Amino acid sequence: MAEVIWGLATSHVPSIGAAMDNHKTEDAYWKPLFDGYAPARAWMAEHTPDVAIIVYNDHANAIDLAMMPTFAIGTADEYQVADEGWGPRNVPVVKGAPELSRHLLGSLVDDGFDMTVCQELEVDHGLTVPLSVYCPEPGDEWPCAVVPLLVNVIQYPQPTAARCLALGEALGKAIRSFPENIKVAVFGTGGMSHQLAGARAGLINEDFDRMFLKAIETDPESLAALSREDYVREAGSEGIEMIMWLIMRGALGSEISRVHDTYHVPASNTAAALALFENVAAKTTA
Amino acid sequence: MPAPTTPKVPGTYIFDVADNGRAYALNRMLGSFKDPRNREMFSADEAAYCDAYKLNPEQKEAILQRDWNRMLDLGGSIFYVFKLAVMDKKSMQDLGGIFTGMTTEEFVAALKAGGRHFG
Ligand SMILES: [Fe+2]
Secondary structure (H helix, E strand, O other): OEEEEEEEEEEEOOHHHHHHHHHOOOOOOOOHHHHHHHHHHHHHHOOOOOEEEEEEEOOOOOOOOOOOOOEEEOOOOEEOOOOOOOOOOOOOOOEOOHHHHHHHHHHHOOOOOOOOEOOOEEEEEEHHHHHHHHOOOOOOOOEEEEEEHHHEOEEEEEOOOHHHHHHHHHHHHHHHHOOOOEEEEEEEEEEOOOOOOOOOOOOOHHHHHHHHHHHHHHHHHHHHHHOOHHHHHEEEOHHHHHHHHHHHHHHHHOOOOEEEEEEEEOOOOOEEEEEEEEEEEHHHHO | OOOOOOOOOOOOOOEEHHHHHHHHHHHHHHHHHHHHHHHHHHHHHHHHHHHHHOOOOHHHHHHHOOOOHHHHHOOOOOHHHHHHHHHHOOOHHHHHHHOOOOOOHHHHHHHOOOEEOOO
16 A cells, blocks of 8 residues: 655745756855755655655646636646746656546545646646755656645635645545555645735744744644634735645644754745654554 | 635735636736747737736736736736736845835845844
C-alpha cells in the first residue's frame, strides 16, 4: 500500500523561484533564506518520494474568475508550466500521476469532498516554487511525479481552516488505500503572513507566524478553529494561504516528528517559512 | 438565516464574489495579459483594448492613468492587477510603496526591518 513518508510546508513566493532561476541564492538578500532550507533539502534528498501531492493555489493563471473551484485535483499525465505574464519559468514540465489522482478523487468524493477535476492545468509559481524548494537542480526532469491539489484562497468565501484540515485527513486515508507500494510526500504551500495591497500592505506578524509554525505540529485543531477573518486580520489578506498547510498536516496523521524548520523575513513582501515533518508511523511499518 | 457576509478588516481588501461581479470585465482584461499576444495588442492601443473588453469609463480611466489604488477600489484583484504592473516593469515592492504612500526604497526598507506591524 502507498504511504505518506513526509510532509513539507513551504512558502511559494514567486521571487524565491526567481532567485533560484537567476542564480541569486548567494546574494546577501537571499542567502539567509536558502541557508535555512539546506538541512531540509539534504534530508529530503535521502528520503525521496515517488509522488508529491502539492496543495497550492493558482494566481490568476490556469483558473480565472469565470469559474473558481473551492477544491480541485489534477488528473493529467503532465502539466505545462504557466506563462504568468512575464514568460514561463525555465523549469521542466511537471509529470502527473494520473492513476493515483483518479484513486484520490474517487476516495475523496466518497468521503464527501466533491472535488473539481482538472484534466488540463498549467501550473504556476504556487506549485513550481515548492518543487524547486524541494529540488533546486532538477536537470531535465523533476525527481518525482506530481498530483496538484488546488484550493481557492483568493476569493472570499475561501474554504474554512477546519474544512482544510478535514480534507487533509481524508486525503491521508485516500493515499493509504492506494494499492501500489509507493512513497508519497505531501506539500502544503503558501504563507506566511503577508498582505500585498491596501493600507496594510507589507504587513508581517511574526508572533502569529511563530505560533502557527509550532501549532501546525502539536495542535493543528487550534489552527483549524480560527476563522477566515482571524487569518486575514492576523496574517494579512494573502496570509490566509496558510490554511493550505492544514491539508498537508491532516494527511500526515498523528505520529510525526519535526525534521527541520526555518523562518525568514522578508522574501520580497512576505514572511517565508519552511517546516518539514516525517511521518513516524510510516517509518515503523516500512 | 441571512447570508454570511464578507469580513471587514481595516486597511485590507478582501476580494469576494461581489467584487468579482462588479469588476469582472476589469479583471478579465488584466488576466488576458498571460498571453503574450494580448500583451502586445494592449500596448499597441490601450484604449481600444479596454473597449474590446467592455470596461466601463471608471475602469478604463483607472487603467489608462495607472491609478493602482483605484483599480483595487473598483474591485480589481491584486493578482490580476499585478500582471499590468509587470508589463510596466513595476515590482510588487513598487506597488507596495504606492499602496502605502511610501517610496519603493522606504517600502523595501520596512520589509527588511521585519515588515509593517499593526495592532
Ligand atoms: Fe500564493
